[in-house]
Amino acid sequence: DVKVTQSSRYLVKRTGEKVFLECVQDMDHENMFWYRQDPGLGLRLIYFSYDVKMKEKGDIPEGYSVSREKKERFSLILESASTNQTSMYLCASQTSGSYEQYFGPGTRLTVT
Amino acid sequence: QKEVEQDPGPLSVPEGAIVSLNCTYSNSAFQYFMWYRQYSRKGPELLMYTYSSGNKEDGRFTAQVDKSSKYISLFIRDSQPSDSATYLCGIIQGAQKLVFGQGTRLTINP
Numbered sequence: 489d490v491k492v493t494q495s496s497r498y499l500v501k502r503t504g505e506k507v508f509l510e511c512v513q514d515m516d517h518e519n520m521f522w523y524r525q526d527p528g529l530g531l532r533l534i535y536f537s538y539d540v541k542m543k544e545k546g547d548i549p550e551g552y553s554v555s556r557e558k559k560e561r562f563s564l565i566l567e568s569a570s571t572n573q574t575s576m577y578l579c580a581s582q583t584s585g586s587y588e589q590y591f592g593p594g595t596r597l598t599v600t
Numbered sequence: 601q602k603e604v605e606q607d608p609g610p611l612s613v614p615e616g617a618i619v620s621l622n623c624t625y626s627n628s629a630f631q632y633f634m635w636y637r638q639y640s641r642k643g644p645e646l647l648m649y650t651y652s653s654g655n656k657e658d659g660r661f662t663a664q665v666d667k668s669s670k671y672i673s674l675f676i677r678d679s680q681p682s683d684s685a686t687y688l689c690g691i692i693q694g695a696q697k698l699v700f701g702q703g704t705r706l707t708i709n710p
Contacts, residue, residue: 492643521698528608530688530702531644546697578643587632587692591643 491515492581492592500598507566509595511579519582520562521589522546522554524575531578537562538584569599603627606689606701615710619676623689623701626670630699632692633665635674638703639685647687648674679708 495510511520519538523531523546533546535554543554551573555563562581566573576596580589606623613619621635632651636644648663650656656663664673672691676683689701 523700528702530606531700533697533699536697580643587634587649588646589698591645593641593643 492579492590494577494579494592494595496595497593498596498598500600501566501569502600503570505566505569505599507569507597507599509564509566509577509579509597511562511564511581511592512560513562513581513590514560515581515583515590516559517581517590518559518584519589520556521580521582522552522562522564523578523580524548525578525594526575534564569597571599573597574599602702603693603699604689604691604701607704608702610705610707612707612709613679615679615681615708617679617708619674619679619683619706619708621674621676621687621689621704621706623672623691624670625672625691625699627691627693628667628670630691630693633663633672634690634692634698635661635663636688636690636700637685638688644688681708681710684708 492513521536522534537556553565578594579592582589634649635647637647638644653667660677662675686703688703690698
């Protein structure tokens, strides 16, 4: 079974803090994605990566950056957390050529 | 206008009812259509996908696509309390990028 794990289920941070969200997949997938999920807005793509050290902006990249130094790990970075970044963050992975994305359980981030 | 529109509900029906979940989309270039199910406090998981107009069945679930109307549906027959979840439609927009609807929260009452 594909497993996508995220470093924390719940996280509380203060405004202005630098926040790291980690995602690890164990199926040697090439593609990895970061989404945020908000009520009434669904899942919105923040960043994605098709290979190590590659990254592409999604629909809402402002205020975020990413890092992919190893194939199995994709990190989302909030350089200076703000209250409007309070959300559920979901990581997904996908093998190249497939349409199915496998999601992690999510990290609920609260910025106060 | 959002690329994919989905009624967020919530939708509450009695056990055994037929459930219809729907999405519309704006870009006729979309080719692949997917339904994800998300249980509370879990990540979404793929339920079904299709790439052509018409129906696709999998047990109690039927995915329907009408490309001429840019309309996709998911039908659940003989709904069970275990079907209670949020259902998300997702459409592939080139290069494997998924665009999601808002999600419909469904509750099946015993």
